[in-house]
Amino acid sequence: MIRYPNALVQGQTIGLTAPSSGVNPQLHHLVHESQKQFENRGYNIIIGETVWTQHKAASATKVKRANELNAMLQNSEIHAIIPPWGGEILQEILPLIEWEKAQPKWILGYSDTSTLLFALTMKTGIATAHGTNLVDLRSDEWDPTTSKFLDVLSAEGGATIHQTSSVNYQSEWSHDRQPKPYVFNLDTETKWETVYNRPVEMKGRLLGGCMDTIRHLIGTPFGDVKTFQETYLMNEPIVWFLENCEMSATDFHRTLLQMQQAGWFEYASGIVFGRTEAGQEVGGFSTFDALERLAETTNLPIIYNADIGHVPPQMTFVNGAYATIKVSGGKGEMTMTLKK
Incomplete structure (x- = not known):
């Protein structure tokens, strides 16, 4: 619980x-x-x-x-x-x-x-x-x-919070910018996308974070997803939210493979990836290639370019909360319930 x-x-x-x-x-x-x-x-x-x-x-x-x-x-x-x-x-x-x-x-x-x-x-x-x-x-x-x-x-x-995807996001960072009216310069249209380019809906307990850092918890007492799922979620499905800060496309792919092979996606009902400025191609291999392969091997719905992480603004995802996430026509929405 x-x-x-x-x-x-x-x-x-x-x-x-x-x-x-x-x-x-x-x-x-x-x-x-x-x-x-x-x-x-x-x-x-x-x-x-x-x-x-x-x-x-x-x-x-x-x-x-x-x-x-x-x-x-x-x-x-x-x-x-x-x-x-x-x-x-x-x-x-x-x-x-x-x-x-x-x-x-x-x-x-x-x-x-x-x-x-x-x-x-x-x-x-x-x-x-x-x-x-x-x-x-x-x-x-x-x-x-x-x-x-x-x-x-x-x-x-027990409360329910509804959030929708942003209208625009910030394409470049600057801590020197005067925050008027907002800290962020929201200058580029937001578009949530899905692998296979079709509407997606996923439900489950939210879990995730910055892939660059939480991947290093695999195999430690701080990343025992199986025990957490059995102890606190009572075998409910997990909706993963993940974002890539600095990894190349191939490092991103290796990390997803490691997560999958460690059993992190065993109880997953879907995965949401945040926007990123990282993910540079390696020998023609892109992050989208990695997402396609993940979708093929897991048969999970996958959303990307969501409002998560280092390319603001961000929605707030609560680790442990129950959520329904929907994407259609480039727009996303999340209904999140603080369910025990």
């Missing part, structure tokens, strides 16, 4: 910690601006020491990062946790997390943050929210797709 955090309400406290990468001094203003936006909306903010530092691809030592995260997970006065962004080597703190002491509270993010989200849901059955990062919430207005994260975090257990 999945456990959902209590609804986040105005007046409560959000903790900011950096279990992966911290923020270099020249970008500290991004954190301050994001903090201001939450405070303007009625939330209290506590910022951990790790947010302000960065050394050798991480915010701090693995012990310091784990200790700060454990303290926030166990602090009943903190009702949600949002890292500034992802990073590279969050995985090294997973053995140091006190899983059995973690209180159910929302954790939000993507990229390497999804390593923590995935592992926490795997180990404890606590639902986690794969969605936007803190620094992408520094504008006075939040775009309609991104802003749905707050509907999710403020929902009671």
